[in-house]
Amino acid sequence: MPKTLFDKIWDAHVVASAEDGPDLLYIDLHLIHEVTSPQAFSGLREAGRRVRRPDCTFATMDHNVPTDHPKDVKDETARLQLDTLKKNCEDFHIRLADLDSQEQGIVHVIGPELGLTLPGKTIVCGDSHTSTHGAFGAIAFGIGTSEVEHVLATQCLWQVRPKTMLVEFHGKCAPGVTSKDVILAVIAKYGVGFGTGYAVEYAGEFVAGLSMEARMTLCNMSIEAGARAGLIAPDDVTFAYLKGRNYAPSGADWEQALRLWRDMPSDDGAVYDAVVSFDVSEVEPQVTWGTNPGMGGSISDVLPRPEDCAHDVERANVEKALEYMGLEAGTTLLGVPVQHVFIGSCTNGRIEDLRAAARIVQGRHVASGVRAMVVPGSKQVKQQAESEGLDAVFQAAGFEWREPGCSMCLGMNPDLVPAGERCASTSNRNFEGRQGRGARTHLVSPMMAAAAAIAGEFVDVRTWLDREEAIGFGTIQPA
Amino acid sequence: MEPFNQHEGKVAVLNRSNVDTDQIIPKQFLKRIEKTGFGDVLFYDWRYTPDGKERPEFPLNQEATQGATILLAGHNFGCGSSREHAVWALRDYGFRAILAPSFADIFYNNCFKNGILPISLSDTAWTGLTPVIRGEMTRLTIDLPHQKIILQNGESYEFPIADYAKQMLLLGLDDIGITLRYQQDIDRYELNKRQPYQRVYGL
Numbered sequence: 001m002p003k004t005l006f007d008k009i010w011d012a013h014v015v016a017s018a019e020d021g022p023d024l025l026y027i028d029l030h031l032i033h034e035v036t037s038p039q040a041f042s043g044l045r046e047a048g049r050r051v052r053r054p055d056c057t058f059a060t061m062d063h064n065v066p067t068d069h070p071k072d073v074k075d076e077t078a079r080l081q082l083d084t085l086k087k088n089c090e091d092f093h094i095r096l097a098d099l100d101s102q103e104q105g106i107v108h109v110i111g112p113e114l115g116l117t118l119p120g121k122t123i124v125c126g127d128s129h130t131s132t133h134g135a136f137g138a139i140a141f142g143i144g145t146s147e148v149e150h151v152l153a154t155q156c157l158w159q160v161r162p163k164t165m166l167v168e169f170h171g172k173c174a175p176g177v178t179s180k181d182v183i184l185a186v187i188a189k190y191g192v193g194f195g196t197g198y199a200v201e202y203a204g205e206f207v208a209g210l211s212m213e214a215r216m217t218l219c220n221m222s223i224e225a226g227a228r229a230g231l232i233a234p235d236d237v238t239f240a241y242l243k244g245r246n247y248a249p250s251g252a253d254w255e256q257a258l259r260l261w262r263d264m265p266s267d268d269g270a271v272y273d274a275v276v277s278f279d280v281s282e283v284e285p286q287v288t289w290g291t292n293p294g295m296g297g298s299i300s301d302v303l304p305r306p307e308d309c310a311h312d313v314e315r316a317n318v319e320k321a322l323e324y325m326g327l328e329a330g331t332t333l334l335g336v337p338v339q340h341v342f343i344g345s346c347t348n349g350r351i352e353d354l355r356a357a358a359r360i361v362q363g364r365h366v367a368s369g370v371r372a373m374v375v376p377g378s379k380q381v382k383q384q385a386e387s388e389g390l391d392a393v394f395q396a397a398g399f400e401w402r403e404p405g406c407s408m409c410l411g412m413n414p415d416l417v418p419a420g421e422r423c424a425s426t427s428n429r430n431f432e433g434r435q436g437r438g439a440r441t442h443l444v445s446p447m448m449a450a451a452a453a454i455a456g457e458f459v460d461v462r463t464w465l466d467r468e469e470a471i472g473f474g475t476i477q478p479a
Numbered sequence: 480m481e482p483f484n485q486h487e488g489k490v491a492v493l494n495r496s497n498v499d500t501d502q503i504i505p506k507q508f509l510k511r512i513e514k515t516g517f518g519d520v521l522f523y524d525w526r527y528t529p530d531g532k533e534r535p536e537f538p539l540n541q542e543a544t545q546g547a548t549i550l551l552a553g554h555n556f557g558c559g560s561s562r563e564h565a566v567w568a569l570r571d572y573g574f575r576a577i578l579a580p581s582f583a584d585i586f587y588n589n590c591f592k593n594g595i596l597p598i599s600l601s602d603t604a605w606t607g608l609t610p611v612i613r614g615e616m617t618r619l620t621i622d623l624p625h626q627k628i629i630l631q632n633g634e635s636y637e638f639p640i641a642d643y644a645k646q647m648l649l650l651g652l653d654d655i656g657i658t659l660r661y662q663q664d665i666d667r668y669e670l671n672k673r674q675p676y677q678r679v680y681g682l
């Protein structure tokens with residue numbers, strides 16, 4: 001029977017099956033960070049259990065790390081978590097990219113760039129954006145702390161096989177529109193729950209034409225559509241990205257790997273439980289206006305009116321969201337002032353994201369009253385950006401250039417948005433309070449965030465690109 | 480883990496959909512390294528004003544819901560971050576069962592590992608619970624062996640649950656303990672299926 005990419009990986013990892021229940025799935029790679037692991041390790045200690053495969057486990061520090069002076073952790077409880085991770089990794093012989101390591105960074109940025117993330121693997125982490133790694137043709141999903149403990153102890157996990165969904169993209173994106181805009185548009189159209197219970201595979205010529213960075217952004221946001229896993233079939237783009245990475249196979253092993261990986265894409269005639277077709281040529285730059293990633297639309301869209309909502313619950317949700325966000329129904333976001341701009345996170349903190357933002361920023365200056373920061377996703381991203389001179393571009397424009405970490409994506413470190421203030425953010429969640437109590441988060445692409453920083457308000461970045469094309473990049477004087 | 484069999488208790492109603500785990504337990508409380516003590520900060524931003532006073536309009540602050548052990552909420556409950564702290568907080572507060580028309584996957588799974596019964600309500604059950612949502616009835620009985628929710632007026636509604644999940648709750652089992660019984664299968668898998676690809680997939 002023809003199989004999907006997902007089925008092939010899943011079937012190759014079933015250790016045992018409970019009758020009428022879940023499968024016991026073998027886990028190839030377990031990524032760990034400081035926030036969701038301490039209780040798992042204390043559980044192991046209490047039960048006198050060991051880590052079954054420290055060699056398949058890799059830890060980093062990201063969520064709590066201050067991004068101005070990473071080693072000066074003033075928050076006692078944050079320091080306790082970082083110290084606890086270090087101690088746990090020492091005691092259980094787990095490789096740790098700590099703050100001194102050149103491999104440190106956001107867990108979903110370092111996995112791929114170190115070559116830990118590979119096609120065909122099963123990958124888990126106590127973090128919902130683990131779906132990111134699916135961009136390489138892996139089954140990757142977020143787990144809770146009890147499951148972290150379970151994987152540490154057994155290298156396996158009981159999982160109910162999800163249904164499969166194929167999201168097929170058609171058409172080509174307009175200039176100024178990125179994979180971030182596409183996935184936001186998909187979630188705005190189908191809602192934050194449409195992927196619940198599914199592993200979603202993204203395909204189509206649009207996906208084939210994307211870089212690995214852009215594919216990761218797509219898969220990263222799968223969880224915002226409710227899907228625990230997002231996948232893309234591995235192809236030459238994938239292999240080119242992986243070749244030569246620190247932990248990727250090399251030499252004869254690389255050749256063996258390639259043979260395996262080339263067999264992985266879904267077979268002709270493989271059946272999915274659901275198929276969705278989506279035209280990307282119509283997608284415009286997206287901005288969320290509400291308090292979940294589905295509450296968004298194109299930059300020029302008119303904000304919804306509660307009275308137009310079909311259901312009571314929906315009406316209440318829209319009313320609440322508009323009130324929290326300090327927005328008026330029936331207006332647009334164009335020209336709405338922002339006080340903060342955050343470029344970073346596991347969604348858009350990769351080198352290509354920083355390049356795209358820098359192109360907009362070059363030769364311009366951040367509007368007065370706007371605090372703008374760039375937080376590279378990892379040490380490697382930071383170094384690469386600096387070697388290309390992007391740090392200088394950002395700093396000359398008035399951006400803060402920070403050390404790697406999750407930072408303002410969730411504000412567990414001191415990078416917070418004050419109550420009532422507005423942030424254009426390249427992260428993935430605009431939940432109430434996510435970036436600080438009362439903070440108003442608008443999810444956008446790196447280019448849209450960069451343009452908002454310069455203009456001091458939301459603009460349609462496409463109108464700038466026209467100017468760029470006419471005059472050439474980098475020649476425009478600060479506005 | 481405390482087994483779950485029959486449970487009778489007071490209901491708190493949170494009639495919102497897409498309640499995310501950032502709301503259930505805001506990030507500033509994720510820095511603890513224990514599993515307990517989260518109940519006091521459950522729904523923190525909704526429950527308290529910035530200066531720490533209770534917001535009287537929030538359901539958990541109302542007289543009628545004090546001591547509630549059953550939470551009734553809207554669609555897609557527990558979406559967002561995978562933080563199990565959300566479940567620990569609900570459990571620490573005293574909730575034993577959460578009823579909603581639908582749940583986010585990770586949250587749903589996390590419940591079973593902490594002795595909380597998540598119940599996905601059918602449309603019929605959701606409609607049937609209208610008197611509870613309106614506050615006309617305040618208590619429910621949940622019968623896990625028979626998979627039934629029983630209202631005070633005697634009406635009852637069935638709910639679905641996977642058999643293994645039901646057994647875990649009924650027996651209060653630790654699932655690592657269960658898995659370790661499969662030790663031989665895991666050894667065999669590693670030897671036959673994983674070893675040949677060690678050079679490809681090993682760190």
Ligand code: SF4
Pocket residue numbers: 062063106107108127129345346347405406409410427428
């Ligand atoms: S950057 Fe944000 S979403 Fe990504 S791992 Fe960090 S906190 Fe989670």
